[in-house]
Amino acid sequence: MQPFAYVRAKDVRSAIQAASSGPPGQAAVQYLAGGTTLFDLMKLEVMTPGMLVDLSGLAHEFEEIVISPAGLRMGALAKMATVAENAEIQRQYPVITQSLLQAASPQIRNMATLGGNVLQRTRCAYFREVDWTACNKRSPGSGCAALGGVNRKHAVLGTSEGCIATYPGDFAQALMVLDAELMIVGTRGPRRMPIADLHRQPGATPHIETSLQPGDFIAGFAIPSGPWARRSLYLKVRDRASYEFAAASAAVALDLRDGVVRDVRIALGGVATAPWRARAAELALAGRRLDDHAAREAAVAAFASARTHGANDDKPELGRRTLARALMQAVTMEL
Amino acid sequence: MAAEDPPHKRDLALNRRHLLSGSAVAGAALDSRAALAAPATETPRDLRAPVAIEVQVNATRFRLSVDPRTSLLDLLRDHIGLTGVKKGCDHGQCGACTVLLDGRSVLSCLLPAVAVRGSLTTIEGLAPSEGELHPMQEAFIDQDALQCGYCTPGQILSAVACVRGGHAGSDDAVRDYMSGNICRCAAYPNIVKAVRQAASKMHASPIGDAAGEG
Numbered sequence: 001m002q003p004f005a006y007v008r009a010k011d012v013r014s015a016i017q018a019a020s021s022g023p024p025g026q027a028a029v030q031y032l033a034g035g036t037t038l039f040d041l042m043k044l045e046v047m048t049p050g051m052l053v054d055l056s057g058l059a060h061e062f063e064e065i066v067i068s069p070a071g072l073r074m075g076a077l078a079k080m081a082t083v084a085e086n087a088e089i090q091r092q093y094p095v096i097t098q099s100l101l102q103a104a105s106p107q108i109r110n111m112a113t114l115g116g117n118v119l120q121r122t123r124c125a126y127f128r129e130v131d132w133t134a135c136n137k138r139s140p141g142s143g144c145a146a147l148g149g150v151n152r153k154h155a156v157l158g159t160s161e162g163c164i165a166t167y168p169g170d171f172a173q174a175l176m177v178l179d180a181e182l183m184i185v186g187t188r189g190p191r192r193m194p195i196a197d198l199h200r201q202p203g204a205t206p207h208i209e210t211s212l213q214p215g216d217f218i219a220g221f222a223i224p225s226g227p228w229a230r231r232s233l234y235l236k237v238r239d240r241a242s243y244e245f246a247a248a249s250a251a252v253a254l255d256l257r258d259g260v261v262r263d264v265r266i267a268l269g270g271v272a273t274a275p276w277r278a279r280a281a282e283l284a285l286a287g288r289r290l291d292d293h294a295a296r297e298a299a300v301a302a303f304a305s306a307r308t309h310g311a312n313d314d315k316p317e318l319g320r321r322t323l324a325r326a327l328m329q330a331v332t333m334e335l
Numbered sequence: 336m337a338a339e340d341p342p343h344k345r346d347l348a349l350n351r352r353h354l355l356s357g358s359a360v361a362g363a364a365l366d367s368r369a370a371l372a373a374p375a376t377e378t379p380r381d382l383r384a385p386v387a388i389e390v391q392v393n394a395t396r397f398r399l400s401v402d403p404r405t406s407l408l409d410l411l412r413d414h415i416g417l418t419g420v421k422k423g424c425d426h427g428q429c430g431a432c433t434v435l436l437d438g439r440s441v442l443s444c445l446l447p448a449v450a451v452r453g454s455l456t457t458i459e460g461l462a463p464s465e466g467e468l469h470p471m472q473e474a475f476i477d478q479d480a481l482q483c484g485y486c487t488p489g490q491i492l493s494a495v496a497c498v499r500g501g502h503a504g505s506d507d508a509v510r511d512y513m514s515g516n517i518c519r520c521a522a523y524p525n526i527v528k529a530v531r532q533a534a535s536k537m538h539a540s541p542i543g544d545a546a547g548e549g
Contacts, residue, residue, distance in 0.1 A: 003382035006403040006449050036445050039406070040426050050382075052403075054450050081439070105515025106496065108427060110439040111446070242514035 002048040009053050012061070012185055012217065018053045020187050020215025031055055031217065033077060034112035036104075037120045045130055046121075046138055055217075062219055067092065072223040076115030076183075080171070084109060093223065095232035095251050099174035102236045105243045115218040118172045118182075118198065119210065123245055124154065124165035136162040137206040152311040153247070156319070157272035159307055163206030165273060166245075167199065172275040173251035173267035174234055180223045186216040195221075199274035228253035228263050231333050235326035236269070237318065246270030248319040250326035254290075259331075261285045266327075268302065271319045278302040281323065295327040296320070388449055392417065393460025407451050408432045408443035419458035419488045423517070430516030433489035440496035440515075458488035461495065471495050474533035475526075482520035490516045494530045503534035 009015035019029045030038055030049040033056070041047040055062075055077060062075040067088050074083060083089060084100040104112065126132040126145040134143035146154050146164050154164040175195040182193045198210050212218075223229075232253035238244040249269035255262040264285050266278040281302035288294050299320035306316040385400035392415060399414055408425070411417045411434070423431030425444045432444040435456040461469045471491050474480070481487045493516045497503050502512035509530045510523075518526065 001404045004403060005382055006386060006447070008450075032447070032450060035447060035450065036427060036442075039445050039447055042404075043426065052447070056450060056452065105430065106500075106502075106512055107430060107433055107440045107442045107493065107515045108445075110436075111441050242511050 001042050002045060002050075004042075004049055005051040007051060007053050008057050009055055010057060012058060012219075015053050015055060015058065016185065016187060016215045016217055018051070019217070020213075029053060029214075033116040034079070034108075035116075036108050036112045037116065041121060041128070044128055046128055065089070069225060071225045073183075073220055074114055074223075075220045076218045077113050079110060080104070080112050080114065080117060081106065081109040083114060091230075092225075093174075093178060093229050093232065095174040095177060095229075095234050095253060096171070098234035099170040099236075099251060102234060102242075103170045114171065114221065117169060118175070118195070118218070120169050121209070122165035123168045125150070127165055137165060137202070137209075140205070140207045147309060150311060151309045153245070153270075154309060154312050155271060155273045156306040156308050156312060156315045157268070157276050157303070158201040158274055159309075160202045160204065160206070160273075162204055163202035163273065164309060165202070165206070166270060167272060167274045167276075168245045168270075169275065170234060170236060170246065170249060170251075170269055172199070173249065173269045174232075175221060175223070176267035176275050176277050177232060177251045177253040177265035178223045178229060179226070179265070180221050182218055183220040183222055184212070184216050185219050186213055190219070192222070195275075196277055202273050226253075226255070226263075228255040228265060230335050231256060231330055233326060233330055233333065235322060235329060237322050238270075248315065248322040250319075250323040252323075252326045252330045254327070254330040256290065256331065259289050261288055261290050264290075264327075266298070266302065266323065268319060268323065271303075271306075271315055278323070280304060285327075290327060290331050292324070292328060295324040298327065299323040386449055388451075390448070390451055390455060391453070392455045393457060394454075401448055403447065403449050405448045406444050407434070407446040407448045407455075410448040411443060411455075411457060417457050417459050421485055421488060423486065423489075428517070429486070429489075430493060431486050431489045433492045433516065435492055435496065438496070438499065440493050442515075456492070458491060461491065469495070470536040471498070471529070471533040474529040474536070478525045478529040478532060479522075480525040480529035481518075481522050486516060486518045486520075490518065490526055494526070494533065497530060498534045498537050503530055506531065 007018055019031055021029055029051045032052040032054045059077045062077040064075045066073040080100050084097055090097040127135050127137050132145045134145040136144055144163055155166040180195045184191050184193055234251050236246045236249040238247050246269045248271050251267040253265040264282050266281050268276040268278055281298040284298040284301040302323055303316040303320055383402050386403050387400050389398050397415055408422055411420050420434055421431040423429035427442045427445045432442055433440050434443045437453040471494050493513055497512040502508050506527050509527050
């Protein structure tokens with residue numbers, strides 16, 4: 001591991017001031033929250049920040065969970081486990097609980113924060129191992145070893161010539177189907193950003209993964225209440241039943257009246273370079289009776305633009321079946 | 336270790352790093368870092384210089400100086416001498432390094448020691464007293480829940496968190512909650528039995544349950 005300076009932030013202002021001293025994408029300064037991604041990647045020397053700004057001293061300010069008729073607010077420094085254990089969230093926003101409980105291991109959920117979770121980096125083996133010199137995400141312009149490599153777990157949606165690394169998370173997809181907004185504090189004060197705007201597809205700049213600016217601190221998440229929130233779920237398909245990243249997953253939030261879709265929101269995981277809102281699938285279902293046939297059609301629409309790279313040729317069909325199953329499970333949910 | 340290097344060697348190492356990090360941008364970042372890290376004191380010359388920390392382990396407070404890169408795992412094993420906690424993968428994938436932090440299971444390999452706040456319990460601090468075992472330790476012996484034993488301290492601490500958190504109500508619940516702890520000898524069936532056995536004892540005996548809370 002490369003040496004770094006360690007600073008424990010005493011307040012938000014000093015944290016932002018410290019962290020905004022690095023250029024975008026270069027990551028000379030990093031916030032430290034749970035550390036489960038960052039410290040790991042520092043050991044691998046995939047990330048080599050010169051300074052860590054530890055946010056744990058701010059936890060008391062940014063870990064609160066507030067549930068009201070208007071919606072749900074969660075502080076970004078709340079631990080995954082704490083939120084997963086919240087019975088009222090489980091009742092009103094089951095997709096949140098399910099996405100968290102199916103992620104990582106109990107130990108990691110006890111450490112990792114919500115804010116860090118949405119910013120976790122890809123598990124692409126070529127990104128994580130610096131001996132592979134070709135990785136546009138790690139070293140811009142160096143190429144992509146995954147394109148012609150072992151890519152069974154790589155993305156089929158949102159890929160580019162430069163990067164096919166899969167976004168590995170689950171929770172961001174739950175936020176997406178609930179129309180969550182990030183509450184961000186930055187150098188120019190507080191602002192809000194729809195979760196859908198946070199992650200960038202790789203395009204020609206896979207090393208720039210989010211639209212956050214230097215110094216930006218995710219303070220929390222605001223989720224409006226909606227008729228789709230209770231009939232929501234997260235279905236995750238993976239190589240083993242627990243402690244594994246998604247091979248394919250689907251977050252679904254459904255407003256169903258007499259079997260007919262009034263509103264549906266769909267986000268996919270394990271198959272795309274970023275948390276993936278499947279708008280085409282949503283459109284295919286609007287106003288229709290949701291049965292097996294309609295679910296399959298929506299799933300086909302969701303993967304119309306899929307591009308495979310050999311070892312992951314099975315992923316679009318896995319993704320389609322996962323989504324169709326998730327939709328039908330949502331229909332049969334008892335509220 | 337940095338502390339053992341003569342001063343001129345440390346300077347050389349730092350200079351080499353400056354050269355490697357290269358650009359003017361990196362230089363600017365380094366300058367601001369130095370200013371922030373020690374606003375009122377002398378600019379630190381060596382980022383590997385020991386930092387003073389204080390941790391509470393098994394109800395004992397330790398004051399130590401460590402390189403900021405030191406993981407909690409290495410702190411416990413190499414600096415404090417508690418070698419019950421094991422280094423398996425060192426990347427948060429195997430669970431051998433599991434310890435309890437304020438009663439919750441965490442991976443000591445993924446925690447920078449400088450960032451640790453709270454009270455730690457390792458396998459050495461779990462038993463309620465000298466010559467007496469925690470019900471979970473007894474259950475692992477009773478059920479023969481190990482072969483080589485390397486993963487066992489982590490398994491036992493995860494298992495304690497599993498029972499205390501109310502996740503030991505069924506074999507499936509135990510399997511799910513214990514999935515962060517790998518056993519390469521595949522003693523899994525007996526580990527599940529051990530957790531279930533201890534769960535009934537820990538509920539029946541509040542003293543055993545509270546032991547080692549730290």
